Amino acid sequence: MPASGLIRLRFTLNGEEVAVQCQPGTRLLELLREEFQLHGAREGCGRGECGSCLVLMDGRAVNSCLVPAFILADSEIVTSEGLAQLKSYADLRKALGALDASGCGFCESGLKIALAALLLSDPQPREEEVRRALSGNFCGCGLHGVAAGREWASGAGSDRLAGRQGRRRRHGRR
Amino acid sequence: MADVRVFRPKSLGGLLRLYARNPDALLYAGGTALVPQLRGPAGGSLELPPKVIYLGNVVELGRISRTQRYLDIGTTLSLARIMSVGRNVLPKVLQAALGSVANPSVRNLATLGGNLCSGDGGGDTLPALSAVGAQVELRSLGTTRWLRVERFAHPTGAAVLRPGEIACRVRVPLEEWDFQVYRKVGRRHGSDRACLSLAGVARLPKGTLEALHCSFGGLGLGAVPGREIEARLKSARLPLAPKTVDALLEELRRLLESRMPAAVSGGGQYRPATALRLFRWFLAGLNEKSLETL
Numbered sequence: 001m002p003a004s005g006l007i008r009l010r011f012t013l014n015g016e017e018v019a020v021q022c023q024p025g026t027r028l029l030e031l032l033r034e035e036f037q038l039h040g041a042r043e044g045c046g047r048g049e050c051g052s053c054l055v056l057m058d059g060r061a062v063n064s065c066l067v068p069a070f071i072l073a074d075s076e077i078v079t080s081e082g083l084a085q086l087k088s089y090a091d092l093r094k095a096l097g098a099l100d101a102s103g104c105g106f107c108e109s110g111l112k113i114a115l116a117a118l119l120l121s122d123p124q125p126r127e128e129e130v131r132r133a134l135s136g137n138f139c140g141c142g143l144h145g146v147a148a149g150r151e152w153a154s155g156a157g158s159d160r161l162a163g164r165q166g167r168r169r170r171h172g173r174r
Numbered sequence: 175m176a177d178v179r180v181f182r183p184k185s186l187g188g189l190l191r192l193y194a195r196n197p198d199a200l201l202y203a204g205g206t207a208l209v210p211q212l213r214g215p216a217g218g219s220l221e222l223p224p225k226v227i228y229l230g231n232v233v234e235l236g237r238i239s240r241t242q243r244y245l246d247i248g249t250t251l252s253l254a255r256i257m258s259v260g261r262n263v264l265p266k267v268l269q270a271a272l273g274s275v276a277n278p279s280v281r282n283l284a285t286l287g288g289n290l291c292s293g294d295g296g297g298d299t300l301p302a303l304s305a306v307g308a309q310v311e312l313r314s315l316g317t318t319r320w321l322r323v324e325r326f327a328h329p330t331g332a333a334v335l336r337p338g339e340i341a342c343r344v345r346v347p348l349e350e351w352d353f354q355v356y357r358k359v360g361r362r363h364g365s366d367r368a369c370l371s372l373a374g375v376a377r378l379p380k381g382t383l384e385a386l387h388c389s390f391g392g393l394g395l396g397a398v399p400g401r402e403i404e405a406r407l408k409s410a411r412l413p414l415a416p417k418t419v420d421a422l423l424e425e426l427r428r429l430l431e432s433r434m435p436a437a438v439s440g441g442g443q444y445r446p447a448t449a450l451r452l453f454r455w456f457l458a459g460l461n462e463k464s465l466e467t468l
Contacts, residue, residue: 005178007180023219024180024222025178025212025222026219027219030219046210046217048206048210048276048283051277057282061278061279062283063206063280066280066283067205067283068222070226070228071202071205071228114278114279135277135278136276136278
């Protein structure tokens with residue numbers, strides 16, 4: 001029996017079933033950071049505008065700062081720490097790693113989640129779709145990740161990527 | 175913090191009975207507009223009222239169905255889901271309006287009902303739904319009524335729901351339109367909703383104006399200015415002469431001056447001037463389209 005005012009929840013977090021007792025008004029972001037010590041999702045604007053708190057909820061990217069605990073029952077949550085379990089993880093790593101898609105790191109987790117959600121729904125997205133998927137991610141240190149992600153899409157996938165890396169290597173040797 | 179009781183009804187009947195017994199309960203669906211409001215001044219956890227009814231498990235409110243003439247959209251369907259399921263069916267003007275709301279992750283949570291209940295301030299889906307003649311089904315224990323969306327979403331943001339009444343679905347007529355446009359200017363930033371929008375649809379067989387609806391969002395006037403100017407537009411010949419365009423703009427300017435609530439305009443010229451620019455853009459598009467269909 002939960003203590004007065006608390007609710008007991010069961011949901012799946014990064015592939016494992018978890019149970020927690022909390023106030024109904026506790027937000028998912030607070031649960032992740034304080035109860036489960038998962039610090040990938042961060043509080044930015046607290047209004048769903050910056051994307052730094054994104055997680056996957058039942059396969060869709062959502063702002064964990066806008067999700068109260070009482071709607072979590074039986075849902076499946078994946079944070080940036082749990083992305084390795086996804087089938088599309090290899091593509092995601094390629095998209096992020098090959099393009100240096102990170103800046104100061106604050107927005108990186110949200111960016112990964114937004115791209116992961118996109119790759120789950122469409123393994124070969126077009127530029128327009130990448131732009132749309134990343135339109136809720138704000139990068140305060142110069143849009144490194146967002147610009148890189150967009151470039152990845154505009155480069156029509158891995159072929160173009162290979163070309164870019166080749167050019168980079170050549171520049172590096174000069 | 176006081177104890178909070180969260181109810182999770184699974185059927186519409188159960189929800190209506192529960193809400194009749196607990197009319198003071200907070201109805202919660204997507205929460206994207208509510209959560210920032212429910213957080214205390216210091217941020218952190220939500221300050222929930224003693225009773226909360228979560229609508230997300232009510233099967234009937236999460237349905238989308240199509241007949242030959244209508245698309246019925248449950249009010250707890252997320253905007254992203256509506257865009258995805260209705261991709262080939264939704265009027266383009268509504269698809270554009272849905273896509274203009276916030277960003278993809280917010281659209282995964284935000285619901286159509288929530289968007290309508292947050293009123294005209296954001297200028298999101300209301301003008302598009304109004305332009306295509308959508309209606310909202312309101313149900314309470316033992317009663318059902320339908321309202322046009324512009325009557326449902328009160329200009330100042332307060333919905334016209336009676337005690338115990340719940341917005342259950344939105345009925346969108348599936349009509350053919352030759353010309354469909356939606357444009358939103360500005361973005362919401364927290365409680366500051368500095369956006370304006372215009373949605374318009376028209377049927378132009380052989381360059382003549384057979385039917386036209388246009389609605390503004392974010393002016394605090396609901397769809398009124400659009401509807402009033404429609405009558406004038408319908409009698410005009412297409413393509414509109416520059417003189418006619420100027421006269422229509424002048425009419426809108428007078429209307430906004432006399433009827434736009436000061437609380438919305440803030441006494442400034444930004445909103446009226448932007449509304450006039452949007453309307454000029456709409457008329458130019460209408461002219462262009464009329465020439466195409468000749």
